Amino acid sequence: MLRQFIEFSIIGIASGGMYVLSALGFVIIFKATRVFNFAMGEMMMVSAFLFLTASKTFGLHWGLALLATLGLSAVLAFLMERFVLRRMIGRPVVVLVMVTLGLGSILRGLAGLIWGHEIFQLPDFLPRAPIFMGDVLIPGKLAWSFLGVAVIAVGFIAYYRYSRAGIAIRATSADLVTAEVLGINVRGVFTMAWVLAGLLAAGAGIAAASVNGVSPQLGFVALNVLAVIMLAGLSSVGGVVIAGIFIGWLETIVGAYLGASWQSFLPYVVVLAVMLIKPNGLFGEARVERI
């Protein structure tokens, strides 16, 4: 009984890693541009398909395929920013958010057109052999994808904290006008944020697809990450890590003991509960403006 619970918990924590990455992708764009990017799930889905095509159709080694995917999804994010969102700077946020919804719909349709609607399994590039910690068994794929996700997340957070680009993003997020006056290229920051989000989407998409397979519907599943972002507070990079792992754990536990349909419902209960009780999340800045 207890051992089973521990096993579920570990699986949950490992699957929370994927949430951490995609939530970081949401947060980085939100911090830099104040846009809530509803196309993030679709960016993940497209990345997973790109990886699938690179490794299966073109027969690349998985390392090369990973590099190609990272590059291509960064390019995709760059194009979205440069040719759509860049042209709409200064319009109401509502409009920008609607545009990301539209972009997501386009990406989903394109994926359906190109790759069809079946669920594809990614080629096994992660070792399958389970890992034993004492009595507790951890599925190999999950453990290794968690490791990969952790490396990316730590790298990203370090970059965000200490690099010039990361500091520029944070400065822009704190005060756009002052940042520009101080000589920060604000447009460059916007592009940077989108490209980083594209890289994170690639990592998150491949991690999610390596466990559950990929179909155009993957983007919807990724919307579960909203719970993570709300809990973390929409603009907290550190909080996202804790909230992501917590939500992943909670979801798996709920799924295991209450059934799969409750699992898909749970994230939204969390969203509404957070909104009702503590709208700026556990770790968010207190900048949330009440009316």
Next chain:
Amino acid sequence: MSVSSNASARMVPSAPDTNSWITLETVSLVVFAAVAITLPAYASVYVLYMACLVAINVIATVGLNITVGYTGLLSIGHSAFIGVGAYAAGLAMVHLNTPLPVNVLIGGVSAFLVGLVFGIPSLRIKGVYLAIATLAAQYSLYFVFQNWTSVTGGDRGLNLPATNLFYLGDTGFYYGALILAVLACVAARNLFRTRVGRSLIAVRERDYAAEVLGINIVRAKLLAFGIGAAFAGVAGALTASFLRLVNPDQFTLMVSVFFLAAVVVGGRSSIIGSVLGAAFMTLIPDALREILSLTSPGGTANVAGLLSPLREIIFGALIVGFLMFEPRGLMGLVERLRGRKELVGSEASGD
């Protein structure tokens, strides 16, 4: 129906050339009314079916336009509120055998109440929270529709008895839907001539200024969101009796995106725009299917596979394209054709 009254809050005082505009408007309105009223006399079953669908979608689109266009609140859970109306009306029909007018009322009121449940937590905070809350509404209501099997019938849904309005069968239903659609448009148009309606526009334009003017922002936003949901509920009640079937898959996120696209394509903050947008968006998938089945030799099975992704691409492209290049939607295009450019976009003011 003059455009100027709808958009008066965004309009610079215009030259007195409005006379010719009003005449053209009156003429097109009369033609439209004549066609709409006489349609059942000569239209095929298919055309009448599409006309009913357009009428229902007009109601839902006008509702969403009140929330998104006039008040500037993003709702991406509109179809869930349509679902609430549909299920409420369907249940009333099955268990109480209520007539259509009562169903419509039940649908509207229940969607209004459920809308408030999701609106209250999110509308007290600024920002994108309402969008997220409506997404939560979308998924949690879908979950309820699907899993509360004893009431909603789960995935199989509810099968409903036929509605016989005015003892005219399908034609009667068409007139019922038409009357409600016209009522919805007139009600929405008049709403924005009242104090309450104007206060919604004020909230969209600059909420601090609106507050200084003595408008209770929270109440205004809640009201706008609730009214939008209520319109959706009415449309849902109509859908239920029209299709005689209510099941969860009619109320997915894709349907919400559809209505958002209808609002954007037609023109935000324009009632006539909503009518145009709803008609355009309803007819596009069918036009698409016709074109595909004409051009592809693969037969209907092939077409069905292409249709759903193509529809997603087109919906998305319409949203992005209109927002980028013609934020006033089809109404803007119409005005551009007429050489009228004095409408001042509220867009420039930023957020």
